[in-house]
Amino acid sequence: MEKGKYRAVILLVIVGYFFITVFNILPPKTNWVSPKPKPVLPLRLISQQSITPLPNTKHFLVSAFMDQRVKGFDIRIIGIFRRDSIHPLHCIFFCAGFYSETTSASVLLHSDHFGFPFGATDVLCRIPENCDATHVTLLTQPSPVNVSDHLWLPIRNKKTPSKENRLNFTVCISNLFGDYNNVLQFAQTLEMYKLLGVNRVVIYNTSCGPELDRLLKFYSQEGFVEMVPWPIDKYLNPSRGWNFAEHGGDLHYFGQLTTLNECMYRSMERSRYVLLNDIDEIIMPYKHNNLNALMDSLQPRHSNVAEFLIENHIFPKKHFEPSGRFNFSRWNKVPGINILEHIYRESPDRKIYHPHKMIVQPRLVEQTSVHEVLKKFGLRYKVPMDVCRIVHVRVALQGSLKLEQLNEDKRLWDFQEKLIPNVDKALQRAGMLRVEERS
Structure with a gap:
């Protein structure tokens, strides 16, 4: 009687292994692996400077800030632009893991420049949908050729400090x-x-x-x-x-x-x-x-x-x-x-x-x-x-x-x-x- 029980258990194990192997009833192997971390922007591409030349232009970028006070825009880039050399620009974002599509930039020269060739300038950008933007840069073309040729500005003011810390x-x-x-x-x-x-x-x-x-x-x-x-x-x-x-x-x-x-x-x-x-x-x-x-x-x-x-x-x-x-x-x-x-x-x-x-x-x-x-x-x-x-x-x-x-x-x-x-x-x-x- 004991031998019969033992043989029955062995038979169940063999049958179970057969079904698992043939019909693949285990969950897919990939579900057992923890998700990979999102890629980050390489440090060498992040501007460490307070003045960053903008490639293919006569302009300079200084810093970027989250600013949603002007309807239709999310980011304000502070810059120094050559006033007689303004042409269309395009914003591109690093979105905590991927590069965004480009959006049109709005260039605002400050009215006070005292006649000098270069003047303080704001560039307003809109963040595309489904983009958790961490960095931004500007392009002279709507389609990026090689975004690694540009230095990226960190976006500041994303988090508002508590009143106690202000x-x-x-x-x-x-x-x-x-x-x-x-x-x-x-x-x-x-x-x-x-x-x-x-x-x-x-x-x-x-x-x-x-x-x-x-x-x-x-x-x-x-x-x-x-x-x-x-x-x-x-x-x-x-x-x-x-x-x-x-x-x-x-x-x-x-x-x-x-x-x-x-x-x-x-x-x-x-x-x-x-x-x-x-x-x-x-x-x-x-x-x-x-x-x-x-x-x-x-x-x-x-x-x-x-x-x-x-x-x-x-x-x-x-x-x-x-x-x-x-x-x-x-x-x-x-x-x-x-x-x-x-x-x-x-x-x-x-x-x-x-x-x-x-x-x-x-x-x-x-x-x-x-x-x-x-x-x-x-x-x-x-x-x-x-x-x-x-x-x-x-x-x-x-x-x-x-x-x-x-x-x-x-x-x-x-x-x-x-x-x-x-x-x-x-x-x-x-x-x-x-x-x-x-x-």
Whole structure:
């Protein structure tokens, strides 16, 4: 009886194996293998540069951002284009595993170019359906011949940070060039912005002096400064002035208009407000202790304002505060201007154009120039000068004015108890001040 059971089991195994083999009732072998990962774009094809020449054109690409505020488009590419050489372009995407079909590009030259041959340019692209785009580039033909001949730009701003991680204030400093080495004023301005509530300063660097380079490295290491290499002089002959007829060159002020726009988009999803100004300018609240309090006061009454204009006020560096109370011997060894020594302010000449700089809500701005926004989705508001103005220590704008014709303005002195030791620490970290010399 036991032998019969044993033979029956063996028979069932044999019959079962026969059916499995002959009729192939096991699931297909491929279903037992884990899916292959999607191919990624080779690293050698991803641009590692802040300025990327576009093949077969006279144009340059800078960066690409997700931007769906303009109907019909998803991506905005910031670039520098030769204005007399615009021809049809086509967008192509890498879609997390495959190359997309091309879509037509819309090229938008910025209206401010000051007569220079090259100007800041936006290129708008539409992402094809079923494409999870990670990178983009432009083609001169609708059908790609060899996409590996192009460098691809990563698409930024795809993920929106949470409100808890969003910064309040970012300052965009457009360009450093000509081996700029005004170290003392730079350190004072950065420390002043810290006291005013700025979270990050973005600086585009073509060249600067060795001492300033050391200072900026320490600010970069602590995360307060974000340095963006800007080797524009390797590709074009950038102008040191704003007027093509007077200064010549290919591009206004080393590409200032492009860097301001790039910085605004770079900060769009991570900063509530962006300050667009030069490094020797401090956007200074006069009725509030910091920028947070200033904007908390303005925002409820001007929630739909994209552009807050702040009036520029010159403090001529040739006039010094007479007591010399801030003329520290330890700072005399540091290259640059001591802004605490300059308390005399010019009154703007209202008969001529008087420039402003800006605090913007970046989500409401599409294109900006140096002194005003070019395209926006909100309104403009000129902040009264008694509420906020720019402290700008530089060469006199109205050189004929005598000292008695200037206004005494000691607003910077309200911060001197914290500002001075903080500047000392920054200079010490950069090796320009010994510990025993600090106040």
